[in-house]
Amino acid sequence: xxGLIDTAPCGILLADDASLILDANRTLAxxxxxxxxxxxxxxxxxVLARGARIYYQTHVFPLLRxxxxxxxxxxxxxxxxxxxxxxxxxxxxxxxxxxxxxEIAVVPIERRSRxxxxxxxxxxxxxxASQSRARFLSMLSHDIRSPLSAxxxxxxxxxxxxxxxxxxxxxxxxxxxxxxxxYVLRLVSDVLEFSRLETGRVDVCPVxxxxxEAADAALALVAGQADGAGVRLERPDAPALTAWADxxxxxxxxxxLLGNAIKFTGAGGRxxxxxxxxxxxxxxxxxxxxxxxxxDRQAAVFAPFVQDDAAPADGSVGLGLAISRExxxxxxxxLTVESAPGxxxxxxxxxxxxxxx
Amino acid sequence: MNDARARFNVxxxxxxxxxxxxxxxxxxxxxxxxxxxPAFEADYRVxxxxxxxxxxxxxxxxxxxxxxxxxxxxxxxxxxxxxxGLEDVVFVGHSVSAMIGIxxxxxxxxxxxxxxxxxxxxxxxNDPPYVGGFEREDIEGLLAMMEKNYGGWxxxxxxxxxxxxxRPALAAELEELFCATDRxxxxxxxxxxxxxxxxDDLGEVEVPSLxxxxxxxxxxxxxxxxxxxxxxxxxxxxxxxxxxxxxxxSHPTETTEVIRDYLAADPGAPWTA
Numbered sequence: 001x002x003g004l005i006d007t008a009p010c011g012i013l014l015a016d017d018a019s020l021i022l023d024a025n026r027t028l029a030x031x032x033x034x035x036x037x038x039x040x041x042x043x044x045x046x047v048l049a050r051g052a053r054i055y056y057q058t059h060v061f062p063l064l065r066x067x068x069x070x071x072x073x074x075x076x077x078x079x080x081x082x083x084x085x086x087x088x089x090x091x092x093x094x095x096x097x098x099x100x101x102x103e104i105a106v107v108p109i110e111r112r113s114r115x116x117x118x119x120x121x122x123x124x125x126x127x128x129a130s131q132s133r134a135r136f137l138s139m140l141s142h143d144i145r146s147p148l149s150a151x152x153x154x155x156x157x158x159x160x161x162x163x164x165x166x167x168x169x170x171x172x173x174x175x176x177x178x179x180x181x182x183y184v185l186r187l188v189s190d191v192l193e194f195s196r197l198e199t200g201r202v203d204v205c206p207v208x209x210x211x212x213e214a215a216d217a218a219l220a221l222v223a224g225q226a227d228g229a230g231v232r233l234e235r236p237d238a239p240a241l242t243a244w245a246d247x248x249x250x251x252x253x254x255x256x257l258l259g260n261a262i263k264f265t266g267a268g269g270r271x272x273x274x275x276x277x278x279x280x281x282x283x284x285x286x287x288x289x290x291x292x293x294x295x296d297r298q299a300a301v302f303a304p305f306v307q308d309d310a311a312p313a314d315g316s317v318g319l320g321l322a323i324s325r326e327x328x329x330x331x332x333x334x335l336t337v338e339s340a341p342g343x344x345x346x347x348x349x350x351x352x353x354x355x356x357x
Numbered sequence: 358m359n360d361a362r363a364r365f366n367v368x369x370x371x372x373x374x375x376x377x378x379x380x381x382x383x384x385x386x387x388x389x390x391x392x393x394x395p396a397f398e399a400d401y402r403v404x405x406x407x408x409x410x411x412x413x414x415x416x417x418x419x420x421x422x423x424x425x426x427x428x429x430x431x432x433x434x435x436x437x438x439x440x441x442g443l444e445d446v447v448f449v450g451h452s453v454s455a456m457i458g459i460x461x462x463x464x465x466x467x468x469x470x471x472x473x474x475x476x477x478x479x480x481x482x483n484d485p486p487y488v489g490g491f492e493r494e495d496i497e498g499l500l501a502m503m504e505k506n507y508g509g510w511x512x513x514x515x516x517x518x519x520x521x522x523x524r525p526a527l528a529a530e531l532e533e534l535f536c537a538t539d540r541x542x543x544x545x546x547x548x549x550x551x552x553x554x555x556x557d558d559l560g561e562v563e564v565p566s567l568x569x570x571x572x573x574x575x576x577x578x579x580x581x582x583x584x585x586x587x588x589x590x591x592x593x594x595x596x597x598x599x600x601x602x603x604x605x606x607s608h609p610t611e612t613t614e615v616i617r618d619y620l621a622a623d624p625g626a627p628w629t630a
Binding site: 059061084 | 382383384385388389452491492495496497498499500501502503504505506551573575576600601602603606607
């Protein structure tokens with residue numbers, strides 16, 4: 001081959017339809033460890049790794065015949081020293097005066113090939129991890145949740161004297177067993193719910209929901225917690241608004257947001273629920289007078305298993321906001337936060353407008 | 358889905374009565390027969406199909422357990438024959454499908470009139486003194502290569518196909534041929550194909566067969582064809598001038614003529630009398 005092509009920074013090889021090598025450039029001959037004279041007249045398969053011979057015959061050859069070209073094929077060549085040389089291959093089969101000739105260009109990709117091996121290995125590891133996770137969740141569901149329910153239920157029955165009289169001290173202890181059991185149960189349920197949400201296996205049934213009614217229901221559910229924490233709940237009068245949402249799921253989100261707000265605001269603080277509408281969506285805002293969230297933490301609060309260092313230790317596993325946001329998204333909406341340190345935080349649940357009747 | 362026609366993307370042509378079923382090999386689909394099958398349309402009812410995972414087949418019908426051995430594929434051939442009401446079948450199988458046809462004939466010998474085996478091999482792995490042509494590591498190398506290629510296969514092909522607007526039919530055909538090949542199924546199929554050993558089944562075969570041995574076939578070398586010739590009862594051995602592993606693509610005229618000659622002698626007549 002002439003000078004430029006002979007030393008081009010890629011291997012070039014010409015073969016006839018009988019797969020005999022007609023010519024090659026020096027770059028390829030050097031990479032394979034053959035002299036040019038030794039390469040000419042060899043069969044293409046002799047410079048392919050054995051696995052590559054099958055791949056060439058079953059994939060590359062048919063494509064060359066049917067379409068006349070192949071691109072970006074990963075193959076291993078076999079050098080004169082019996083070493084594998086991974087390459088990326090492009091080839092074109094063209095008519096010439098003496099019959100069709102296949103022109104092949106290869107670029108060695110040893111480092112890239114190792115890198116790809118690592119990626120594939122990582123993918124396999126991720127797939128294995130994902131299977132382990134599924135087994136773990138199934139174990140949580142069946143092997144932990146069911147006995148926990150039984151423990152809490154039996155403790156309740158004993159405390160109520162269903163199996164004979166119990167002393168006051170026994171009732172107190174049994175109550176603790178039951179409430180501790182229910183508490184762990186709730187944590188397990190959170191983990192399971194989040195994993196269902198993550199894999200898109202949660203059904204939401206949107207209907208027309210009166211936002212004021214849902215807000216009042218949520219406020220009623222957290223009134224006791226607010227009293228205990230010395231936090232004032234406010235719900236200013238506002239025009240009626242209808243959202244397109246699954247009422248139970250909206251309630252779950254609002255209770256979670258209100259619970260968090262009460263927890264972080266502390267005694268003497270205030271938590272306010274308001275709502276608004278824009279052309280795109282209906283929004284419910286939960287605003288607190290707590291310490292606020294630094295800008296660089298605002299994305300992290302929605303990440304699963306993240307718990308702010310400043311959070312009062314309540315044993316939660318930090319899935320509440322992650323679950324709430326997934327639920328809002330499952331309903332076609334979203335959950336966002338606006339906050340500045342020292343100025344409280346406002347969480348906003350955006351929901352679709354009801355479809356036109 | 359119970360309809361074999363849809364499940365296996367069955368194509369039926371031809372004006373004859375006797376069915377001639379063409380089965381593609383690993384890495385391809387029924388398109389591979391396009392230079393050979395039409396030559397038999399005048400005299401046969403020509404049936405083409407794609408195995409599950411290839412071409413236009415219904416990949417949702419894939420079941421790793423069913424296809425953990427070649428017998429799952431042989432059952433598919435029989436299912437197609439039954440559902441299409443094919444009797445006295447001339448079965449033409451390329452590469453691994455040659456062995457699939459042999460297995461199908463063992464299960465239901467009365468269904469087949471003759472088997473045409475293109476580039477067959479009962480075992481690809483060397484097992485001294487048997488020479489299959491490959492070691493287990495070679496097959497592992499193939500699987501690794503497939504994994505790296507199939508990752509970007511469809512994406513790599515699509516833009517090239519787009520560059521061929523003047524040949525839309527060809528582009529569509531290729532899209533069918535390779536882009537639709539499911540990566541995981543192709544990998545399983547490769548493993549089952551190249552790690553199978555069906556040597557012990559050969560002696561039981563009752564249906565007459567034609568062995569087409571290519572010249573310089575990197576996948577099924579001469580020694581393999583000769584092994585089959587010596588052990589497959591009622592077989593006829595023909596060495597093709599065609600070199601490589603896909604004579605139906607590279608040398609369709611010779612391939613067609615050799616098959617036609619063999620069928621002209623009406624093999625199988627005593628077996629169905």
